[in-house]
Amino acid sequence: xxxxDAPAKIRLYLDLPLGDGGLLEPxxxxxxxxxxxxxxxxxDTVALFNGREGEWLARIEVFERRRCRLxxxxxxxxxxxxxxxxxxxxxxxxxxxxxxIEKATELGVALLAPxxxxxxxxxxxxxxxxxxxxxxxxxxxxxxxxxxxxxxxxLAERLAARANGHCLxxxxxTGSGQxxxxxxxxxxxxxxxxxxxxxxxxxxxAELREHDGVIPISLGPRTLRAETAALAALACWQALLADx
Amino acid sequence: xxxxDAPAKIRLYLDLPLGDGGLLEPxxxxxxxxxxxxxxxxxDTVALFNGREGEWLARIEVFERRRCRLxxxxxxxxxxxxxxxxxxxxxxxxxxxxxxIEKATELGVALLAPxxxxxxxxxxxxxxxxxxxxxxxxxxxxxxxxxxxxxxxxLAERLAARANGHCLxxxxxTGSGQxxxxxxxxxxxxxxxxxxxxxxxxxxxAELREHDGVIPISLGPRTLRAETAALAALACWQALLADx
Numbered sequence: 001x002x003x004x005d006a007p008a009k010i011r012l013y014l015d016l017p018l019g020d021g022g023l024l025e026p027x028x029x030x031x032x033x034x035x036x037x038x039x040x041x042x043x044d045t046v047a048l049f050n051g052r053e054g055e056w057l058a059r060i061e062v063f064e065r066r067r068c069r070l071x072x073x074x075x076x077x078x079x080x081x082x083x084x085x086x087x088x089x090x091x092x093x094x095x096x097x098x099x100x101i102e103k104a105t106e107l108g109v110a111l112l113a114p115x116x117x118x119x120x121x122x123x124x125x126x127x128x129x130x131x132x133x134x135x136x137x138x139x140x141x142x143x144x145x146x147x148x149x150x151x152x153x154x155l156a157e158r159l160a161a162r163a164n165g166h167c168l169x170x171x172x173x174t175g176s177g178q179x180x181x182x183x184x185x186x187x188x189x190x191x192x193x194x195x196x197x198x199x200x201x202x203x204x205x206a207e208l209r210e211h212d213g214v215i216p217i218s219l220g221p222r223t224l225r226a227e228t229a230a231l232a233a234l235a236c237w238q239a240l241l242a243d244x
Numbered sequence: 245x246x247x248x249d250a251p252a253k254i255r256l257y258l259d260l261p262l263g264d265g266g267l268l269e270p271x272x273x274x275x276x277x278x279x280x281x282x283x284x285x286x287x288d289t290v291a292l293f294n295g296r297e298g299e300w301l302a303r304i305e306v307f308e309r310r311r312c313r314l315x316x317x318x319x320x321x322x323x324x325x326x327x328x329x330x331x332x333x334x335x336x337x338x339x340x341x342x343x344x345i346e347k348a349t350e351l352g353v354a355l356l357a358p359x360x361x362x363x364x365x366x367x368x369x370x371x372x373x374x375x376x377x378x379x380x381x382x383x384x385x386x387x388x389x390x391x392x393x394x395x396x397x398x399l400a401e402r403l404a405a406r407a408n409g410h411c412l413x414x415x416x417x418t419g420s421g422q423x424x425x426x427x428x429x430x431x432x433x434x435x436x437x438x439x440x441x442x443x444x445x446x447x448x449x450a451e452l453r454e455h456d457g458v459i460p461i462s463l464g465p466r467t468l469r470a471e472t473a474a475l476a477a478l479a480c481w482q483a484l485l486a487d488x
Contacts, residue, residue: 140467142467220352220482220486222352225350225384225385228347231472236479239423239463239476240425
């Protein structure tokens, strides 16, 4: 019996079809999480999502003490669009990058696109690790989708690959960017680009300014760390441009 | 000779009077930072601030290889007001709390006030540790002031002690809060209160709503971790309410 009044406290992302009466086998890691970490018991419920078919409530059936199956009972939320911006960011050192991925996912980012800039000090990413962090954050914050996580690529290549026609708000620490709230108000929906620690190389910034649809923005008079700038811009995007 | 064209890359907070021609003795930890970590040499410059008298450029004089004195040469920035909100927050576990302090300092918080809520899982703070993190973040982001860091106190006591007449925007995850941009637009300057992981106890939230000047706000449809909610609210505050 599912208690409709109690919120489903545990949500799991599964890349499997979800539907009425389905029976699913979670991975050994997910079984461990449910039964050992979260101490769920036979008959308890868990919410499931796969990024495509909404959220479903399922009942846990425990067998062989450490393994379980999930019996899908009913849909708890239909799939709906979760519009969010792409975040183009220069890869950061491990701790700060993991934090950025977690927070950006909570703040509704649609695409995480690492870009290599001239002053990048980190030039590759562990994409699987970033995906794991994004999944955990999506499970925790109630999203119905995962953000896409791209491979790292040079900034110029990424700019050339953009095709959605949105403008690109670029964090500009030189003080000459448009205040973020004014820029969002004037230009509407757009993606976000935050450079590496230490900012863009001046020539790179000049090239960026020439690029079609690029709007340099200012996030205030303080020099923000790269991950702080990304999160501040995303938080403002959600507050000012999201229509949910 | 101070190179006016090169930005002073190192800033140190010193709780000492600053003025023309002053000669200062940094602490052994600061000497270590300047000479060993940052590899500064005799004659290099460093920027200094004390929270009261603006920012000053000083020349490093090295002696006995590992010690140094700082000769103040001139003021580089006058002191100016750095208005920011108070952030009342339920203490978090170590890693997330340290991140919160660093980011809130970068985002211009004026006062960090830990408050104990009914669902708080952490009930004390290491104030000295939090102050150290705030100093490092203030040095890095270019602030001329440090945020104040209070001792932890029960929420009711903290609410009773507020006397600035500002309203208090309270992160409300029940979905019934006013969207943050609308709330800031309607009510203007105010402080921020973010509850513990898992949110406020319902009775506590009901009491909060009865409190004079309390405005429940919504930060969007996702369930944000406590530190994410605090940073999102601060970023919006700076974008929408700061006049710098």
